[in-house]
Structures are given as structure tokens and as C-alpha cells.
Amino acid sequence: MKEAHLYTTGEFAKMAGVTIRTIRYYDTKGILKPSHHNDSGHRLYSDKDFSKLKKILALKYLGLSLDEVMSTELNFEKDDMVNSLKMQKNIIKNKINHMKIVLNAIETAEVSMKNDNDLNWDKTIDIIEILESEKELLQQYIDSSNLNASVKLQDRFSSNEYGWYNWVFKNINLKKRSKVLEIGCGNGALWARNIDYLHDKTDVTLTDICEDMINDAKVNLEGYPKRFNFQIADPNNIPFKDESFDVVIANHILFYMKDLDIALKEINRVLKPGGRFYCSTIDGNHMKELEELMLGFNSNIKISEERLSTKFGLDNGESILNKYFNDIQKYLYEDKLIVNDTKGILEYIYSIPGNILEVIDNKKKEFEVYVDKSIQKQGELHISNSQGLFKSIKK
Template sequence: MKEERLYTTGEFAKMAGVTIRTIRYYDTKGILKPSHHNSSGHRLYSNEDFIKLKKILALKYLGLSLDEVMNTELYSFEKDDMVNSLRLQKNIIKNKINHMKTVLNAIETAEVSIQNDENLDWNKTIDIIKILENEKVLLQQYVDSSNLNAIVKLQDRFSSNKHGWYNWTFSNLKLKKNYKVLEIGCGNGALWAKNIEYLNDSIEVTLTDICQDMINDAQVNLDGYDKRFNFQIADPNNIPFEGESFDIFIANHVLFYMKDLNKVLSEIKRVLKIGGHFYCSTIDNHHMKELEELMLGFNNNIKISEERLSSKFGLDNGESILKKYFSDIQKHLYEDKLIVNDTKGILEYIYSIPGNILEVIDTKKKEFEIYVDKNIQQNGEIHITNSQGLFESIKI
């Protein structure tokens, strides 16, 4: 019988690419005890111990704390847990990438501004950086494809309104033959992909977004219908089209992310034809309140966003804001609530929410998932307020 190969602490640490101190710490914490000791009492590790160590290191990378690693034997760690953990880490990395893109964009804009000025104006440069960071970080979080896809999936699965948000929204649009339509913040094009069979062939739709990734997703989702759609990167503050170019303008859950809302509304009015319709959707301050309460029950430091979005442009104050620019304002309310009875479904959405949720639960992911699951199992389901609506107005 072949004698089992044993490794000293130094050999074991070198094999795994970690420090000797880490191996000793895992022993002290009881996470990984050596299978053997030599006559002098020194630790000796086996190949089976090495497999355990690789599992520990993998779970640590996936965001579990040492305490949670110790509990994996108790609670088990299956394929779905691994997929959710990988998704969590993916979202963390994507958020970091988006932030770095924002910083790079701000630096490049400041660089051009400095080059075009004869003298260095620090106040102007700092203002440019602040504006770009504050606004585009919010927008980038919103348009991230994983977040948008998760929202669509969540509502498709758990909505009590069987029409669905995108079908309901489309049904409220007064589209006529040969109309030219512009949407800002089109995201992945879900509004059109879900209603493509109802869209008249003569209508020309231009979809814009600030994010190339989202434009790419929209093109994929509308593949085969390219003749009806134009796709373009566009800044809502400086819409790159001539005045009075469109019959319909759409801003679906976008306006509350704008830093200079008056500037954006002025631009929308400028490119809309006389008599043209402007449709913009938003939420009220009760939207998803039960989900927010659930997360705050786990940790009161969790923030979904730095400020309540409905306070900037919501169902309660939207009409008064729009009155400065448009007439004949009507508010259409979407009656719905989400009835959630599946832990994995709600976690997939939670992991995609803009805010600090990923940072707060970074080392307590398993504990957080157990907490959410217990809340659902206690009542069999949780009801989440889905307070959305659509403003319709006209340029006169």
C-alpha cells in the first residue's frame, strides 16, 4: 500500500500560495486542523487537507467570512450557492469598473477643458469632476445590464398585475403611423422587445443611452428589427438632435437620476414637436418599501441610494415639475404588488440593487441569505409595494 504523502506547514502554504501565518491561523480558529503531527509536535498536512484548504480559499474569494466558512458544513454550500456567490462578486467587480470608467471620463473632460483655456482655472476643473462623478455614477448604477435584467425578471415572476409593466406602459402610448419616437435611457430595450408585435412598421424609433453596453444589449434584444430602430449614445443634458424632431418622447424611470432636471426637461421640450407627447414614468416614496425594511432589518447601514429618488421626481411631485414645461398633464397609475415566495428570486434582485448593499454584506453573505429565507418561510411569502406610474403631457 502506498504511503500517504504528508507536508510540513511551509510546504503546504507554498502549494496553496498563502503564508505560513495563514495556515497557522486557520488551525487556531479551528477552520483547518492538520490531519497529523510528527514526533516533535509539528503540523503535517495531507492531500485531503489540501482539498479542504482550496475550498476555504474559494469560499473566501466568493465573499464569505471565516465564520461563514466554518458554517458551510452546517448549512451546506451547493451549486446554487456557488452561482449566487459568483454573481455577487461579479456585481462588485462591475460596480468598481463602472466607477473607474466614470473617473476616467471626468479626468479626460477636465483635461480637454484645461487645454482649451489659456489659464488654469481650478474651480472650473473641480466643478467638472464633481458634476460628472455625481451624475454619471448614479446613471451608471441604473443602467447596468445585470440590474435592469434583474428588475424585469423580478416583475415578470412575482407581479400580481398580469399585464406587466412594459406592456401596460406601451398600451398608454398614443402611437400613430409614421411617428418618430425618441427614448432616452432605453436600457436593454425591454419596452420595445416585449411589445414588438404591436409596433406599426411605419414608426421610426430612436433609442439612446449614455452607456454603450446598454445600447449593445438593446441591439441584441431587438435583433431582426433594425430597420425600425436607430441606436445612439446620447447625453440627456445635450440631446444630439435638431429642435422639433420627434412626435413622441419617452423617459422610462430615468428623470429621477438627473442632476440638472431642468436642463434635461428643456432639452426634451426643444426636440419635441408642437403637439408632441412626452411620457415619463416614475415611482412614489412607498415603492419597494417592504424590501428596504427587510434589508434594514439585517443591517441599518444599508442604503439603496444616497437619496430617495421619488423626492427628485416622483408620482407626488412630478406634475408640478412638468407644468413648467408641458401642458395637459395626466397621471396614469400602475396597480400592482409583488408577491415573492422564492428566496433565490428576491436575492438575485437584491444583489443587483444600486447602493451599498454589496459592500455591507460582502463578508456576511451566507448569514444574509439565511436571514432573507427565514423572513419568507415564516409567512410563506412577502408582499412588496410596486408603486409606479406614468405621466403623459403635451408640448404646446
């Protein structure tokens, strides 16, 4: 029985907003064959063909290559769509963040040129190289998507009986009437996970340089509006008076500081005499197996954990803190992530800032198959979760 509506190639292309050449190319590749031909042999497309074309265009927009679209046989499930949308969102965010750095470089170079009589290319290039080297750190610091994915990863696959946030809170051991400041509170996970153990007389102020993260923290703690104060604040210029707090907490944040010395001076300034400073970090082995997995797919992929630990890590943290604090103690978090779910680890990988999304941009399906086969081959993937906490006292 002949279908009610048939369209020529030109009509079909116009309906979809693509070129006739694209429609013909899809036919040649075998990805979208016309349902009918007229007596002259010309292509005729149906409404069912149009529905299939819209799926193809949607998958292409989400970053799949034509070969990957063909391999899905258009059997794309909801979870696949959600992951693809997250990936595309992170690609866009990374591009936005990169453009912010380029703009900063242009403005800095512009000021430099105005102050110099002659064009100094060496100075301009140095400025751009410095800003470019900080791109990955900035991207990870200002974007809450990686933090949210990291929290979820810890929750699902940690082998530690406490879990990271409960372990940190237990070691901080807050006193009943303490005035507490958290620098870089992120999404407020430390407090949301330990709200039942927080005394109602403890005064907690949560700060972050990123408004999105403050908003996330407010949402996660919305049931306890009177328990917390929220404020956007730069760690390099903490907007509180000298000796205001009994405790300052910096959870996985110091290695993002452009000038760590300034941040530590500020933290020391707002602490009361004898006040306690707790800061967490990682070492160079953190997530090393995950990096090795990704390098096995493409040697150009990199994650920044080793760089972060070099700036402020478990190995050098004590010597850095010693300039401003006494009685430094280090607590190691004993844990490893045991991953047996491909989608769970992919959700985290897709959130990692840097070049991962660019490298696998048109090889997403191939990358997912590679990760899945790697996990299936080993049964489960063991990932080093090398984190720890420093406790110190204001000098």
C-alpha cells in the same frame, strides 16, 4: 493505507500561494485540519486536503468570512456560487464607479485651483460633497446589472396581469407611422416584450448614454435589426434636429438627470408640435417593505427610491412637466410584488447600487439566512410596486 502524496506545512502553503501562518491558523480554527502527522507530531497534508483548501480560498475570495465558510461545510452549490460571483462583480463595479467620481472631483478641483490665485478649501470641499451626493444615482444609471435584475424581479413576482412593460406599451398607444425616440432605453425590454404589437411602419430610435446598455438592447432585439435605430446619446444634448419626433419616451430615467430642466428642454425641442411625451417614475412608497427588511438586518443599509421620487416622482412630476408640456395625464400602475422565493429577491438586492454590498460584505451568509427566515415567517413578502406614467403634449 497511506496516501501517495503528503506535504509538510511549508510545502502545502507554497503550493497554495499562502503563508505557513495561514495554514496553521486554519488548523487552529478547525476549518482545515491536517489528515496526518509525522512521528514528531508535525502536520502533514494530502491532495484531498489541498482540494479542500482551494475551496476555502475560493469562498474567501467571493466575500465569505471564515465563520461563513465553516457554516457552509464546503457544501456550496452552483446557485450559491453564481450569486456570490454576481455579488463580487457588483462590489467591484461599485468601487470602479466610485473611483470615477473621485477622479471627476479631483479634476474639477484641479481646474478650480488653476483658476484661483489661492487655495480655496471651502470651494473644493463643496465640489466633492456635491459629487459624492450623486454617487448612488450615477452608479445605478450607468450599470445595467440593476436594470436586468429589476426586470427579472417584475417578471417573476408582479401581481399585475399585464406586467410593467406591457402596461406601459398599452398606455403609449403608438400610431402606425409614428417617429419614436426613447431616452435611456436600457436593455430594450420595453420593445422586446412588445415586439408583436409594434407596427412595422413605426420608426423607433433607441438611445442611452451607456454603451453597455445599448449593446444589451441590440442583443435583446437582434432578431429585428431593421426595426430599430440605436445610438449612444446624452439626454442633456440629444443629437437630433428640432421637431424630429412624434413621440418621446423616458422610462424611469428622468430622476437620474443631473439637470432635469436641461433634459426636458431637449426633449421638448426634438418633439414635433403637438408631439406626445411619455415618462414613467415611482413614488416614495416604492419598494418600502424591501427597505424595511434590509434595515432590520442593519440600520446603515439604504436604498435610494425615496430620493429618486423626490427628484422626479408621481407626486411632483406634473408640476415639473407643466413648464414645457400641456394636457398632462397621470396613469397609476396597480401592482404589488408577492415574493415567496429567497434567491429571487436576493438576486435583486445584490444588484442594488450604494452601500448594501459593503455592509454585508463579510456577513453574506448571515444576511441570506435573515432574509430567508423573514420570508418563511410571513409565508410571502408583499412589496409595494408604486409606479406610474405621465402623458403630456408639447406646448
